[in-house]
Amino acid sequence: MYRKLFVFALVAVLLAALLPVQSFAQDDVTIRYFNFSSDPDHVEDLAAIVAAFEAENPGVTVEVTSAPFADYFTLLQADFVGGEPPDVFELNYESFVSYAANDVLLDLGSYLDAEAPYYPRALEAFQYEGQQLALPESFSTVLLFYNQDLFDQAGIDYPAPDWTWEQAVEAGRAISALGDDIWGLYSPIQFWEFYKKAAQNGCEFFNADMTESTINSEACVETLETMVSFLDDDVMPDPIELGGIANEELFAQGKLGMVVIGIWMFPVFAEAPFAWDVQLEPGMDQKAHHFFANGIAVAKDTAHPEEAAAWAEFLTSSEAAANVRIEASWELTALDQPEYFEAYLGQTPPENRGAVFQALESPVMPPVIERQNEMQDSINALLDAVVNGELDPASALESAKQELDALIQ
Amino acid sequence: MAGNRGIQKWGWVLCFLAPSLAGLLVFVLGPLVYSLRLTFYEWNLLSAPVYVGLDNFVNLYHDADFWLAFRHTLTFIVFYIPAVLILALGTALLLNRPLRGMPFFRAAVFVPVVSSWVVVALMWKWIFNPRYGLLNWLLAQVGITGPAWLFDPDTALYAIIIASVWKDIGFVTVMFLGGLQGISESYYEAARIDGATSLGRLRFITLPLLTPTTFFALIISLINSFQIFEQVWLMPESFASRGTTVVVEQIVNHAFRYNQMGYAATMSWVLFAVIFAITIVQLRLQKRWVHYDL
Numbered sequence: 171m172y173r174k175l176f177v178f179a180l181v182a183v184l185l186a187a188l189l190p191v192q193s194f195a196q197d198d199v200t201i202r203y204f205n206f207s208s209d210p211d212h213v214e215d216l217a218a219i220v221a222a223f224e225a226e227n228p229g230v231t232v233e234v235t236s237a238p239f240a241d242y243f244t245l246l247q248a249d250f251v252g253g254e255p256p257d258v259f260e261l262n263y264e265s266f267v268s269y270a271a272n273d274v275l276l277d278l279g280s281y282l283d284a285e286a287p288y289y290p291r292a293l294e295a296f297q298y299e300g301q302q303l304a305l306p307e308s309f310s311t312v313l314l315f316y317n318q319d320l321f322d323q324a325g326i327d328y329p330a331p332d333w334t335w336e337q338a339v340e341a342g343r344a345i346s347a348l349g350d351d352i353w354g355l356y357s358p359i360q361f362w363e364f365y366k367k368a369a370q371n372g373c374e375f376f377n378a379d380m381t382e383s384t385i386n387s388e389a390c391v392e393t394l395e396t397m398v399s400f401l402d403d404d405v406m407p408d409p410i411e412l413g414g415i416a417n418e419e420l421f422a423q424g425k426l427g428m429v430v431i432g433i434w435m436f437p438v439f440a441e442a443p444f445a446w447d448v449q450l451e452p453g454m455d456q457k458a459h460h461f462f463a464n465g466i467a468v469a470k471d472t473a474h475p476e477e478a479a480a481w482a483e484f485l486t487s488s489e490a491a492a493n494v495r496i497e498a499s500w501e502l503t504a505l506d507q508p509e510y511f512e513a514y515l516g517q518t519p520p521e522n523r524g525a526v527f528q529a530l531e532s533p534v535m536p537p538v539i540e541r542q543n544e545m546q547d548s549i550n551a552l553l554d555a556v557v558n559g560e561l562d563p564a565s566a567l568e569s570a571k572q573e574l575d576a577l578i579q
Numbered sequence: 580m581a582g583n584r585g586i587q588k589w590g591w592v593l594c595f596l597a598p599s600l601a602g603l604l605v606f607v608l609g610p611l612v613y614s615l616r617l618t619f620y621e622w623n624l625l626s627a628p629v630y631v632g633l634d635n636f637v638n639l640y641h642d643a644d645f646w647l648a649f650r651h652t653l654t655f656i657v658f659y660i661p662a663v664l665i666l667a668l669g670t671a672l673l674l675n676r677p678l679r680g681m682p683f684f685r686a687a688v689f690v691p692v693v694s695s696w697v698v699v700a701l702m703w704k705w706i707f708n709p710r711y712g713l714l715n716w717l718l719a720q721v722g723i724t725g726p727a728w729l730f731d732p733d734t735a736l737y738a739i740i741i742a743s744v745w746k747d748i749g750f751v752t753v754m755f756l757g758g759l760q761g762i763s764e765s766y767y768e769a770a771r772i773d774g775a776t777s778l779g780r781l782r783f784i785t786l787p788l789l790t791p792t793t794f795f796a797l798i799i800s801l802i803n804s805f806q807i808f809e810q811v812w813l814m815p816e817s818f819a820s821r822g823t824t825v826v827v828e829q830i831v832n833h834a835f836r837y838n839q840m841g842y843a844a845t846m847s848w849v850l851f852a853v854i855f856a857i858t859i860v861q862l863r864l865q866k867r868w869v870h871y872d873l
Binding site for chain 2: 244247250251268269272273274409410411413414541543544547550551554555557558
């Protein structure tokens with residue numbers, strides 16, 4: 171009898187201990203935020219942004235979960251399947267359309283400050299069927315990195331902003347001539363480089379109303395031929411000549427004259443034992459530079475839409491968030507606020523850091539369809555076949571057109 | 580009365596089995612049945628599943644990538660199974676001798692089995708590297724220009740087969756060792772008295788009496804081969820991966836990269852049907868070549 175009473179009393183005490191927590195917690199709101207871009211190097215930087223937001227919004231707590239990019243989308247989908255998606259989460263531009271098309275994102279238009287200082291192009295990128303389904307969080311681009319020491323040794327001028335690929339290849343030849351293990355240029359032959367160089371040559375993967383692929387057009391074939399010519403001219407190492415060494419590693423070893431690579435490599439190359447700088451990427455008929463963007467979305471069924479939208483806006487457009495990102499050499503906020511970036515421009519190397527913003531004058535976004543990964547894999551497989559000499563550019567792009575037409579059906 | 584005791588007894592049995600049964604139902608049987616149901620649906624994980632009848636099966640029939648993956652899987656099996664069985668048998672015969680230090684060698688042969696595929700893949704990627712690798716360096720010493728191995732879609736699968744055989748020899752060797760130690764010494768004594776050579780003893784005693792083990796090793800290796808994945812995922816350069824894609828890799832891509840859960844489930848059930856059919860055929864054929872006694 172006493173034992174039963176004791177157990178009953180214990181349970182009652184435990185329940186009573188829980189009750190006040192529950193009742194006090196009713197006024198507080200906890201927002202669950204899931205992201206990939208802070209993992210693993212910027213977890214503390216994100217915590218600093220969260221702290222700034224929570225200080226400005228008493229009663230709102232942001233609970234952060236981070237996962238590496240490779241696992242992120244599987245985990246996010248599992249959350250949706252389980253019926254408990256995070257309130258706020260990160261999407262890269264390429265994945266945005268799939269989520270938008272499946273009607274799982276909240277329209278943030280009505281929550282957004284009319285004078286939100288985003289780059290208009292970046293804001294438009296996250297619109298779908300007239301709704302603002304995510305906010306642009308950060309952007310990144312790709313530039314031409316070059317080894318000044320190798321240019322000096324070859325006795326040639328440094329790259330200029332108006333260079334074409336012909337001029338880059340010519341310089342590459344002079345640098346390759348410096349030694350058997352020295353290469354002039356590296357620009358990977360894959361989906362990401364192809365759609366950008368295609369844009370430089372006036373080639374689009376799809377027609378305007380996205381009903382048919384135009385990837386087999388003359389301009390596209392010419393673009394691919396130009397890319398393959400880097401290999402044929404022997405200024406760029408093929409995969410076997412690279413022997414598993416990443417192109418950025420080859421550049422860091424001082425064995426590569428020019429490499430077309432993202433600005434996220436600035437901190438990696440900062441300690442390189444040679445002088446280097448960046449320049450706008452060479453072009454063909456016109457300039458085109460990657461505009462990689464990550465966005466912040468809010469789950470359509472979130473229980474706290476206002477607080478979630480406020481966190482999304484703070485994370486993407488506040489000065490506090492912009493400053494943390496610049497100090498941490500994280501991806502830059504997609505804001506049209508030059509004064510935020512003065513500290514960023516003052517950092518060296520590279521000397522010509524302003525090229526990052528010049529590149530924004532000719533931005534190109536990737537072609538995006540709902541079956542994005544299939545499109546990328548399909549095009550990459552065909553490009554590999556071209557590099558391997560199994561297909562010529564024209565027939566590879568003819569096959570690509572058929573596959574892309576099937577994917578947009 | 581006796582009936583009540585029987586019910587009571589089974590009640591207790593069920594009570595004790597309940598935790599395991601619950602796990603089996605929730606984590607194995609439930610998903611299994613659900614995946615069968617999914618073969619008739621299109622489901623991208625974000626929206627509700629859409630019933631599509633037999634479309635997934637029809638699409639699979641016309642899917643060139645799936646059949647290419649199936650062909651690669653069969654190529655893997657054709658080269659891998661004989662190699663791993665013959666080399667493991669040879670290793671088991673060597674390790675079955677009563678020599679000093681044999682326990683060390685037996686353990687050493689098993690080390691690759693317990694090693695992670697990530698580690699093994701990294702090691703073999705270095706060995707197969709066409710520019711800096713050990714294998715092509717050795718070939719160059721005897722005047723042979725080695726192929727590009729994992730960098731060439733035409734040779735990458737064979738490089739994977741070599742690494743897989745190396746990793747799995749220890750596992751099959753242990754099976755053969757068990758089989759060898761189960762053969763009574765009296766057979767060999769009688770054969771020696773009759774003047775049988777060592778080759779004759781191998782041919783007429785060891786191999787026939789090892790057939791139950793060989794059969795078991797064959798079935799296990801075959802099932803594992805149809806499910807080959809880790810090494811194909813980890814080893815080839817992405818440039819050469821179209822020469823190595825296998826069925827399970829296709830399933831993973833369609834499920835988790837392309838968000839086509841219904842189609843991936845269809846592939847899984849077709850793979851299951853193939854493995855099941857081949858195992859049944861093997862079970863039937865075993866009567867013709869498996870000897871449980873001389």
